[in-house]
Amino acid sequence: MKQQKLYNDLKTALRSVKIDPQQSQIVAEQAVLVAQKNASIKTLGLAYLVLGEANLENRIDDLATDYFLRANAIFKDLNITEFNAECHYGLGCCYVHLGDFVQAIEQFRAAQRQIPHAENRDYLEVLIKLAISRGLMNLTYWSEAEEELQSIKRQQLEDGVLQVEHQLQLLRIAFHRGNQRFIHDQLICCRNLIFDVKNKNIQDLFTYFSGRFVMKYQSVKKGEAILAKLWREVDYGGGYAYFLCYEAALDILKSDQPKKGVNWFNVLLAIENLPMVLRHRIHIAMAEFYVAHSAYKNATEHFQSAEKASREIQENELAQQWVKFRAEETYQQLRHQVQEQQENNQLLEQANSLLASVNEIAIDVNSALDHATMLQRLYEQLSHWLDVDIIAICEIHQGKLKGGSVVKQGQPVDPKECISIQHKMWAVEVIEQRKALLKQDIELSKVYPHPDHPKTKISLFQLPLTCENRVVGVFLVQANKSFVFDEQVINLLNSISPVIGIALANLINLERMRNMSGQLDKQQRELNDVRKLVSHLAENDELTGLLNRSGVEYYWPQWQQREAFYCMQISILNIDKIDRSVSGHSAQEAVRVLAERFSQHIDSEYLFARVDNASFVVLLDGDQAKRTIKQLAETLIQQSREPVDYAAAVFSTEVAVGVVKYPDHGDNLEELLSLSSIAVSHAAHDQSSFSFID
Secondary structure, three states, X not given: OHHHHHHHHHHHHHHOOOOOHHHHHHHHHXXXXXXXXXXXXXXXXXXXXXXXXXXXXXXXXXXHHHHHHHHHHHHHHHOOOOOHHHHHHHHHHHHHHHOOHHHHHHHHHHXXXXXXXXXXXXXXXXXXXXXXXXXXXXXXXXXXXXXXXXXXXXXXXXXXXXXXXXXXXXXXXXXXXXXXXXXXXXXXXXXXXXXXXXXXXXHHHHHHHHHHHHHHHOOHHHHHHHHHHHHHHOOOHHHHHHHHHHHHHHHHHOOOOHHHHHHHHHHHHOOOOOOHHHHHHHHHHXXXXXXXXXXXXXXXXXXXXXXXXXXXXXXXXXXXXXXXXXXXXXHHHHHHHHHHHHHHHHHHHHHHHHHHHHHHHHHHHHOOOOHHHHHHHHHHHHOOOOOOOEEXXXXXXXXXXXXXXXXXXOEEEOHHHOHHHHOOHHHHHHHHXXXXXEEEEEEHHHHOOOOOOOOOEEEEEEEEEEEOOEEEEEEEEEEOOOOOOOHHHHHHHHHXXXXXXXXXXXXXXXXXXXXXXXXXXXXXXXXHHHHHHHHHHHHEOOOOOOEOHHHHXXXXXXXXXXXXXXXXXXXXXOHHHHHHHOOOOHHHHHHHHHHHHHHHHXXXXXXXXXXXXXXXXXXXXXXXXXXXXXXXXXXXXXXXXXXXXXXXXXXXXXXXEEEEEEOOOOOOHHHHHHHHHHHHHXXXXXXXXXXXXX
16 A cells, blocks of 8 residues: 555656656655565656756756666566656756757657556647657758658647647758748737746747847858847757757858858857767867868867867767666675565565464364364364374373373374374373474385285374473374475474473363363463463563564554654564574573663563564664664673673573654554564674664
8 A cells, every 4th residue: 555655656756846846756765665675566666767867857868868767677577568658758858958869869759659558648649749849950861850850740739838839840951951031920920929837947048149130141240249149148958048059150251251160160069068979069060160261270180189089979979888788787786685685574564474373273272162262263274284193192291191182184083093103102202302293205115014904105293382481281283295394384283282282281271171170260370370370471582581473463552652753673683593503402591691681771661572483573762862772782782792691501692672753663563573674684794784664
């Protein structure tokens, strides 16, 4: 929903960029940051288009070209045609400002081909044709420019400004052809149209052609004075005025006062950002003029300057090709970053899905009143994750397996029908080491010799069920296939084993209470104790004693009543490495030690919780200064670097801290944790190990 609103805001900014380019640029820059974090490539492309238009309005042509190329590459890759015409038109305008009219016309032609997919088709079509005709005239392709203007239909010229500009371009062609009567009639036509148009650029153009008519056909002195006054006041944006000045100077050069034309050419040549193609043309014109008047030395100088300008034009073309290559390379890098972000989001979605399943299973098993009901509900939940055949639970009494409940294909069965339950040696290792036992490829005929037993292979997973740090039972999952348990399923089973252990302890206590007679008061107290234990463990972490994810959700409504607060996530980056390299429960010890250290530095008014295996979350008051939050983060990072001594081994932990703000970055817990995880990912690649998302 937020992504769609952001996309609509960008479309609005695109339509208003000519009115307020500064505001449109601010909206687009903010959209770029959000789109990159959320891996929204479509939004990113539109944001680049708006930035290109804004920089084009501000005449920052190199930057605008880069943004247009990025937007065009994204739209092309996503096969989005809605804004292709505007991308190519914007690129064409950039090349016009840079004086590369060949590239500009190429982009305008590409925009023409995309017009059927654009929103304001008729207006954009006329705008592009006028731009093409201007470029063709600047390159002296007068016939092609006239054909382009004549292809514009009368009904497309409803806009007054476009109608006058169309007539003024026809007037420019008329001056090139030199038909005095047609020029005079066209001037009268433009004068009649210009009364209703309040546009300074259009009025300046009409003044230019009027002055040029006076200079060419009436009085060179008077016409040249009109043009000189206009030259001091005109806007030179896009270099269009330079070409008009060149054409007027060429008329003067052919008049009876050619010296004035030479002076105008020298004025143009003194302009630093004069388009190179025009500089080349001026040198050629002056060289030919000096040759005609036998000034061969001056002619040679201008021929040499024209050759130099020609070489620079070729170099500029190579530079433009390099810009295109760099833009494509930048886009590929960005695409790779977005792909990584999408993968991170996918992992986050998987984690959220796992958490939701654990919560559903916890609700089901904790509401069951007997073993059979609990197992049936577990079977229904696990069948969504894997092709399970048998699940079973055995209680442990005085260190030995006792009884057992089995569900096969959704129905309760006698434990004797389950060979894995009959041969209890599988569970001994689970009880003694308190570690899960996984066998992915067991051939039953070899493990359990029996003449009538089929030669099938199974996958078997057994977990210790603990409650209050003691093993209360063994949970078994069996599938009649090899290699059924993938990493995601194993994570789920490991996550639900504490929940099942609590539920089993609850059932054991309930069964004991049912069997005890004459001690109703004691039974009630034990039941209440178990319920309190279940409630406590549902909201508190067993290892650290901190709040867990459910506990955070419980206190979340109270925090939501505040206007603003910060969410700081602290993740242990090398938890897996510690678990592999150090014996025993080293990873759990690292988590416990860090929880104790952090608790000493976190104010009791804040909410401090452990939200997953290697991550903590702190909710802090929104009145805190960013500097204070950063100091706290630095303190926690420093505490994490202190060595941990466990089982005759000393090791260190590495953490990353990411901070986001409510409600700026999310108005619910899921969004804040998701974005803070992204902030942690950024912090993990930062030297400071800290990231604060503004």
